[in-house]
Structure formats: structure tokens, C-alpha cells
Amino acid sequence: MMDIKIQLIIGVIVVSALAVIVNMIRKKRLELRYALAWLLVGISILILDCFPYLINWLAEQFGIADPVNMLFFLGFCFSLMIIFVLTVAVSRMSIRIKQMAQEIALHEKG
Amino acid sequence: MRKTALRKIIIIPVYNEEENIESTVESIQKNALDFDYIIINDCSTDRTRKICEENGFNVINLPINLGIGGAVQTGYRYAYEQGYDVAVQVDGDGQHDPKFLEKMAEYLKENDVDMVIGSRFIEKKGFQSSAARRIGISFFSILIKILTGKKITDPTSGLRMVGRNVMDIFSKDYPRDYPEPESVVAILRRNLKVKEIPVIMHERAGGVSSISFKNSVYYMIKVTFAILIERIRKY
Numbered sequence: 001m002m003d004i005k006i007q008l009i010i011g012v013i014v015v016s017a018l019a020v021i022v023n024m025i026r027k028k029r030l031e032l033r034y035a036l037a038w039l040l041v042g043i044s045i046l047i048l049d050c051f052p053y054l055i056n057w058l059a060e061q062f063g064i065a066d067p068v069n070m071l072f073f074l075g076f077c078f079s080l081m082i083i084f085v086l087t088v089a090v091s092r093m094s095i096r097i098k099q100m101a102q103e104i105a106l107h108e109k110g
Numbered sequence: 111m112r113k114t115a116l117r118k119i120i121i122i123p124v125y126n127e128e129e130n131i132e133s134t135v136e137s138i139q140k141n142a143l144d145f146d147y148i149i150i151n152d153c154s155t156d157r158t159r160k161i162c163e164e165n166g167f168n169v170i171n172l173p174i175n176l177g178i179g180g181a182v183q184t185g186y187r188y189a190y191e192q193g194y195d196v197a198v199q200v201d202g203d204g205q206h207d208p209k210f211l212e213k214m215a216e217y218l219k220e221n222d223v224d225m226v227i228g229s230r231f232i233e234k235k236g237f238q239s240s241a242a243r244r245i246g247i248s249f250f251s252i253l254i255k256i257l258t259g260k261k262i263t264d265p266t267s268g269l270r271m272v273g274r275n276v277m278d279i280f281s282k283d284y285p286r287d288y289p290e291p292e293s294v295v296a297i298l299r300r301n302l303k304v305k306e307i308p309v310i311m312h313e314r315a316g317g318v319s320s321i322s323f324k325n326s327v328y329y330m331i332k333v334t335f336a337i338l339i340e341r342i343r344k345y
Contacts, residue, residue: 025339032336033286039335096174103173 006068010049018042037085041078045071118215119194120147121185123178124202128157130314134202135167141208144215148188149202152181176286183284190277198271203314205237206269210309214271217307224276224302227262227294228269228309236310246330250291253334257341258298263306265291276302285336288329292336300345 021038024030048055048071059070120138124131131149138147148168151159153175162169170184182199189197196215200206206228214226230238231247238244250265268290272280276297285292297304 022339022342026343028283031286032332032339036332036335040331099174 003068007049007052010071011046014042014046014049018046034086034089037082041075041082044078045075048074116144116195116215116219117193118145118196118198118211119189119192120145120208120211121182121189121197121199122147122149122202123152123181123185123199124149124154124158125152125175125178125181126154126156126158127202128154128161130204131158131161131167131202132165134200134204135165137204138200138208142211145198145208145211146194148185150181150185150188152176152178179284179286179289182289183280186272186277186284187281190274190281194277195274196271197277199268201268205311205314207310207312210269210307211271214269214307214309217305218271218273221305222303223305224273225294225297225304226271227264227267227304227306228271228311229264229267229306230309230311231263232306232308233310235308237313242326246326249330250333250337253337254291254295254298257337258295260298260304262294262298262304265294269309269311270294288333288336291333292340295337295340296343299340299343 018039021030021035021042025032025035048058052067055067055070058074059065059067062070062073064070064073120142122131122134122138127134135147135149138145146168148170149162151162151169151171153172159169159171161167170188172181172184176184185199186197196218198211198214200208200211210228214228217223218226230236239247247264247266251262254260254262254265270290279297279300280293283296294304
């Protein structure tokens with residue numbers, strides 16, 4: 001069973017992180033398109049944190065002794081996924097910037 | 111404002127519409143005589159660009175693919191900078207009938223509203239989209255009603271006509287992808303007037319829709335979040 005203390009700590013951290021993200025989207029410093037994954041991860045972790053029996057059940061299926069480790073493991077997997085998606089986005093952007101620079105240069109040449 | 115003094119422009123965002131672009135422009139030239147038009151070619155990979163240039167169409171070619179939002183915003187910037195009084199967005203796939211544009215312009219002027227949307231769901235005539243899409247659309251309609259108190263029957267309609275003030279807003283700030291419902295809420299939140307008039311839309315003549323089944327889950331989630339966040343923005 002997960003300790004109520006860690007449950008509370010995780011809850012507070014996730015809620016504040018979500019508040020910061022939403023506020024940044026509101027002020028248009030973050031594009032929803034890229035922030036969406038973070039929002040969804042935050043919400044799923046919050047749900048798991050609020051209903052610990054989901055975590056207990058999952059931990060049992062994975063053969064993890066301490067359910068809180070299941071939460072950390074999931075968080076780690078989500079983070080890796082987001083980092084990978086960002087790497088893809090960066091690659092796409094560098095291609096687009098190159099394409100645009102070439103277009104401008106060709107234009108200038110006439 | 112005098113009737114004859116109004117300068118009106120049609121913004122046509124296109125991506126790979128080689129099958130439809132010619133008939134779309136022909137239909138505009140036949141049915142919307144008072145309107146100029148500008149095609150925004152969003153870096154199509156088919157013959158769209160070539161067809162536009164061969165026919166001497168008025169076209170802006172984007173050097174990279176910006177997505178529907180970026181393309182439409184380019185159109186609004188052009189319209190604003192060229193001093194147009196009224197801009198209307200018409201999809202390049204033949205779904206929107208230019209016959210309704212004159213009616214929309216009259217409505218915009220006579221009722222002094224900031225945005226007129228052509229809605230499929232007031233008279234429920236013509237192409238009504240699939241059942242699944244209608245459920246999605248009414249979900250957004252209800253969400254907008256709850257969040258803004260205003261009834262918009264067709265928040266996903268791409269057929270929207272705006273005046274100069276909204277053109278200015280859109281040219282500075284327009285959502286990147288799936289922009290329609292979110293941008294309607296942004297206008298409503300500024301206490302500007304949005305009205306709908308009934309139109310008849312057609313099933314797209316050729317090509318493929320930008321919203322496939324694979325994307326529809328992302329679409330629903332993204333637009334829902336976008337509308338919710340739009341509600342807590344301050345203007």
C-alpha cells in the first residue's frame with residue numbers, strides 16, 4: 001500500500017506543475033500542441049495518485065514489490081516518451097529551417 | 111459604410127487540391143462577383159502550384175508547410191495589409207458554395223456583427239457530415255455554450271466571414287492546427303458579435319479531408335483543451 005505522505009507529496013507537485021503549464025499556455029508562451037503530452041501525463045499521474053488501488057493492481061501485474069515504484073517507473077517511461085517526441089519535433093524543425101533558408105537564398109538570387 | 115465602397119476578399123487555403131482548385135476558383139468567379147480572392151498554397155506536393163501559375167490565379171506559395179492555421183493566418187495578414195474591409199475563408203475542396211458569400215456579406219454589414227459563420231445545422235440541408243463527426247461537433251457546440259453562454263451550431267465550419275477588427279486579431283494570433291472552434295471562442299471572449307446563417311455545404315469533390323480517423327482522437331482532446339484554456343485567457 002502506498003503511504004499517504006508520498007501520495008500527498010506527489011499530488012501537490014503534479015497539481016502545481018499542471019498549474020504552471022496551463023498558465024504558460026494561457027499566456028501563449030507554450031504551444032498547446034507541444035504541451036498536450038505534459039498535460040496528459042500530469043493528469044494520468046494524478047489519477048493514479050488519487051486511486052492507489054489502480055497502482056497496487058498494476059504493480060502486482062508487473063511483479064513490482066512496492067507500488068510507489070510502479071508510479072515512478074510509469075513516470076520515467078512517460079518522460080522518455082516525451083523526450084523522444086521532442087527529439088522528433090526538433091529534427092523536423094531543423095529540416096524546415098534549412099528548407100526556408102534555402103528558399104530565401106534562392107529568392108534573393110532571383 | 112457605403113455598399114459599393116466595401117472591398118471583399120476570399121481566402122482559399124489549399125493543400126494538395128489539384129483536383130478541386132480550378133473548379134473552386136471558377137465557381138467564385140461565377141457566383142461571387144464582388145469578391146477578390148487569394149489562394150494560400152500550403153507547400154502542396156502535388157500539381158496545385160503549377161495549376162495556379164498556369165491559370166494565372168492570385169496565389170501565395172508558402173515555402174514550408176504551415177498547416178491549415180498558419181495558411182489561413184497568412185491569408186488574413188494579406189487581407190489586412192491590402193486594406194480589405196471584409197475577408198471570408200472558403201475551403202479549396204469544393205465543400206463551400208460561393209453562392210452564399212453575398213448573403214453573408216449583407217448580413218455582416220446590415221447587422222453590424224464581427225463574424226458571420228455559415229452553418230450546416232440551422233436548416234439541416236445539404237451534406238451533414240458523418241454521424242460520428244456530428245457528435246463531435248455538437249460536443250463542441252455544448253462546450254462553447256457552457257463556457258461563453260453563446261450558441262454556435264457549427265463551430266467547426268470553415269466558412270467564416272469577418273470584418274477588419276477580427277482580421278487584425280487573426281493576423282496577429284491564430285491557432286496552428288484545427289483552428290476553427292478555438293478561434294470562435296477567442297472572438298466571443300473579446301465580447302465581439304458572432305452570428306450564424308444557414309448554408310448548404312457539399313461533400314468534398316476530391317482529395318482527402320485533413321481529419322482522418324487516426325487524428326480524430328487527438329483532434330477532440332486538443333480542441334477541448336484549447337477551448338477550456340481560451341476561456342481563462344484575459345483580453
